[in-house]
Amino acid sequence: AERTAAGLRPLAGDPRLTVAAQAHSDDMVARGFYSHTSPDGRQPWDRAAAAGCSHRGIGENIACGQRSAAEVVRGWMDSPGHRANILKPDFTHIGIGLRGGGEMATYWTQLFGASG
Numbered sequence: 691a692e693r694t695a696a697g698l699r700p701l702a703g704d705p706r707l708t709v710a711a712q713a714h715s716d717d718m719v720a721r722g723f724y725s726h727t728s729p730d731g732r733q734p735w736d737r738a739a740a741a742g743c744s745h746r747g748i749g750e751n752i753a754c755g756q757r758s759a760a761e762v763v764r765g766w767m768d769s770p771g772h773r774a775n776i777l778k779p780d781f782t783h784i785g786i787g788l789r790g791g792g793e794m795a796t797y798w799t800q801l802f803g804a805s806g
Contacts (some may be wrong), residue, residue, distance in 0.1 A: 704745075
């Protein structure tokens with residue numbers, strides 16, 4: 691909805707990005723961290739590649755503690771860096787992961803891919 695309101699094409703779901711995003715949310719809960727960099731040093735593009743993604747560009751938004759999808763999207767849209775990822779014209783695909791549990795209740799991951 692945010693992309694459409696900005697005159698951009700909607701993002702297409704990508705099952706490989708979804709696998710990577712879900713794995714990151716799961717990992718943050720299991721290992722008790724909150725970061726784009728996992729404790730073993732893996733970055734968003736590393737996780738996407740490990741899931742078989744071949745997108746030329748990768749971006750990631752993470753959040754924790756929000757109780758609903760609407761609340762987390764509102765928070766991302768109020769943050770310049772997160773908003774930039776959501777509205778980046780080059781991004782064409784998305785995968786989403788969320789995991790309840792851990793110190794902050796719910797951990798959210800959006801993983802974006804650019805085709806081309």
